[in-house]
Every structure is written in structure tokens, then in C-alpha cells.
Amino acid sequence: MKLLVDTCTFLWIASDSPHLSKTAAAAFLDQNNERYLSAASAWEISVKHAMGRLPLPVRPDIFVPRVREASGIVALAIDEESALHAGKLPGLHADPFDRMLVAQAIVHGMTVLTPDPEIERYGVRILW
Numbered sequence: 369m370k371l372l373v374d375t376c377t378f379l380w381i382a383s384d385s386p387h388l389s390k391t392a393a394a395a396f397l398d399q400n401n402e403r404y405l406s407a408a409s410a411w412e413i414s415v416k417h418a419m420g421r422l423p424l425p426v427r428p429d430i431f432v433p434r435v436r437e438a439s440g441i442v443a444l445a446i447d448e449e450s451a452l453h454a455g456k457l458p459g460l461h462a463d464p465f466d467r468m469l470v471a472q473a474i475v476h477g478m479t480v481l482t483p484d485p486e487i488e489r490y491g492v493r494i495l496w
Contacts, residue, residue: 369395369400369401369402369479370401370402370404370476370477370478370479371395371396371401371402371403371404371478371479371480371481371495372404372405372406372444372469372472372473372476372478372479372480372481373396373403373404373405373409373441373481374409374466374469374480374481374482374483374484374487375409375412375413375465376482376483376484377392377396377481377482377483378405378409378413378435378436378441379413379422381396381435381439382431382435382439387483389483389496391495391496392481392483392495392496395481395495396439396481402442403439403440403441403442404441404442404443404444404478405432405436405441405442405443405444406444406446406468406469406472407443407444407445407446408446408465408468408469408472409465409469410428410432410443411465412465413428413431413432414428414429414432444472444476446468446472447472447475449475450468450471450472450475450476451468451471453471453474453475454467454468454470454471457470457471457490458490460486460489460490461486461487461489461490466484466486466487469482469487470487470490470492473487473492473493474490474491474492479492479493479494479495480492480493480494480495481494481495481496482494482495482496483496
């Protein structure tokens with residue numbers, strides 16, 4: 369299964385947080401699954417850190433690749449098809465970062481590893 373790791377899920381994995389569900393943790397650890405982190409999540413982390421809303425142990429440009437590589441997560445660029453698809457989505461979710469994750473999940477046939485039930489309203493498969 370191709371898993372697209374939501375931003376909060378990535379941060380919880382990085383901090384070994386108890387907020388990560390057992391189902392999500394098992395899917396993430398299953399070596400048969402491919403794990404991806406969208407550039408949109410890296411952007412979201414950078415923006416929130418710059419605004420002072422997300423404390424990190426090191427700068428985002430060090431933190432994100434370090435955690436991603438240590439966790440076996442592949443970077444997923446924002447491709448043109450996904451960007452254009454995001455513009456076609458109904459306005460069910462106001463967060464532009466999450467809308468991009470939805471578009472990427474649809475375009476690339478991914479399951480989103482997220483606790484956000486709003487994402488499922490787009491008909492995207494989520495796992496939590």
C-alpha cells in the first residue's frame with residue numbers, strides 16, 4: 369500500500385507520540401507499505417515553525433529530511449497534475465495543505481495516514 373503521511377502524523381512519528389493510533393503505527397511500520405511525505409507537509413512545517421506555532425529541536429530544513437530519511441519515508445514532490453487537481457476539489461476542507469494531500473492521494477492512488485476525518489469526505493481512503 370502507498371501511504372501518504374499527513375503532517376501531524378509525521379510529527380507524531382518524529383516524537384514517538386501516544387497520539388499515533390495503533391493501526392496507523394502498524395501500517396507505518398509494515399515494510400510492505402511504501403511511505404511518502406508530501407512537499408506540502410514540509411512547507412506546512414516550515415511555515416508554522418516560522419510563525420512560532422511549531423517548536424522544533426532544529427530548523428525545519430534539517431528536521432524534516434533527517435526524520436523522513438531515518439523513518440524510511442520518501443519525499444513526494446508537488447507535481448503539476450496534483451496541483452491542477454487540487455483546484456478542482458470541492459470546498460470541503462479549507463486547509464490548502466490538506467487539500468494538496470487529498471489531490472496527491474487521488475492522483476497517485478495513495479492512502480492517507482491521518483486522524484483527520486474531513487479528508488475522507490473527498491472519497492480518499494484514510495487509515496487511522
